Amino acid sequence: MQYRSVNEIAKKWNVSERSVRNYCAQGRVDGAFLTGKTWNIPENAEKPERSNKKKEQPITLLDILQKQKASKYSGGIYHKTQIDLTYNSNHIEGSRLTHDQTRYIFETNTIGVEKEVLNVDDVIETVNHFRCIDMIIDNVKVALTEKFIKELHLILKNGTSDYRKDCFVVGDYKKLPNEVGGMGTSLPEEVADKMKVLLTEYNGKEEKILEDILDFHVKFERIHPFQDGSGRVGRLIIFKECLKYNIVPFIIEDNLKMFYYRGLKEWNNKKGYLTDTCLIAQDKYKTYLDYFRIMY
Numbered sequence: 001m002q003y004r005s006v007n008e009i010a011k012k013w014n015v016s017e018r019s020v021r022n023y024c025a026q027g028r029v030d031g032a033f034l035t036g037k038t039w040n041i042p043e044n045a046e047k048p049e050r051s052n053k054k055k056e057q058p059i060t061l062l063d064i065l066q067k068q069k070a071s072k073y074s075g076g077i078y079h080k081t082q083i084d085l086t087y088n089s090n091h092i093e094g095s096r097l098t099h100d101q102t103r104y105i106f107e108t109n110t111i112g113v114e115k116e117v118l119n120v121d122d123v124i125e126t127v128n129h130f131r132c133i134d135m136i137i138d139n140v141k142v143a144l145t146e147k148f149i150k151e152l153h154l155i156l157k158n159g160t161s162d163y164r165k166d167c168f169v170v171g172d173y174k175k176l177p178n179e180v181g182g183m184g185t186s187l188p189e190e191v192a193d194k195m196k197v198l199l200t201e202y203n204g205k206e207e208k209i210l211e212d213i214l215d216f217h218v219k220f221e222r223i224h225p226f227q228d229g230s231g232r233v234g235r236l237i238i239f240k241e242c243l244k245y246n247i248v249p250f251i252i253e254d255n256l257k258m259f260y261y262r263g264l265k266e267w268n269n270k271k272g273y274l275t276d277t278c279l280i281a282q283d284k285y286k287t288y289l290d291y292f293r294i295m296y
Helices: 006-013 017-025 061-071 077-092 099-108 120-138 146-157 188-203 210-223 230-244 254-266 272-291
Strands: 033-035 038-042
Touching: 006 017, 006 038, 017 038, 061 077, 061 120, 061 230, 077 099, 077 120, 077 230, 077 254, 077 272, 099 120, 120 146, 120 230, 146 188, 146 230, 188 210, 210 230, 210 254, 210 272, 254 272
Parallel strands: none
Antiparallel strands: 033 038
């Protein structure tokens, strides 16, 4: 007997991965069994018939994030996501704030410093990143547009020292050429056209799988549309799009940074580098969901 993954069966049945997992968990797929947390599904399994009875829609991760955000719930998955996503994404880009300092800013809107010098921009961008996460949670279902992406950048960089530089445009595309990791990116005069093409291509796909989201991310980072902040904006977009398409989101932690960079660089030659790195990060986020008893 040959077995297939949840992802493969979801494509075959033309349903979401969440639906396939729910069918399996409810015992509605003959022969399906778990190995650890992975469903093994017979390749010839029949798609379960839709029940005529009205059932309550399962509460999704997005539902919970939106509810906890609205109620300012402390200690849940929203709280955890805000701190870990902000700390790690900023740290990748050189922020010197610690995880505890990031947590303290989120929880108290203050920061205590003793015998230490902090970079003001690190603090401002931390607070701004919290607002960016709120923006994507509130606008998960919105299609990706240039306007939306520029708004994320405006929120992230507002009030920083970059905001006062003549060569830096906050909330708009870069004016000067830049490199990332020693590699060239799109020239300023190319950015607008390349972003339009990228968004048209991406939004033209009705349903997105993880590979589509990662492919968008790689192309976005190679364009590198902003003078600074493209990496953080790009990772926020990944999180948003995973929530939108019922894919477990993930956070690239600092210990995965070099693997993440290698994956971006080698995407055209070997997609597995980036995919595997993101799946490792996804498994880590699943442990959070398991702890908080959130279905996925």
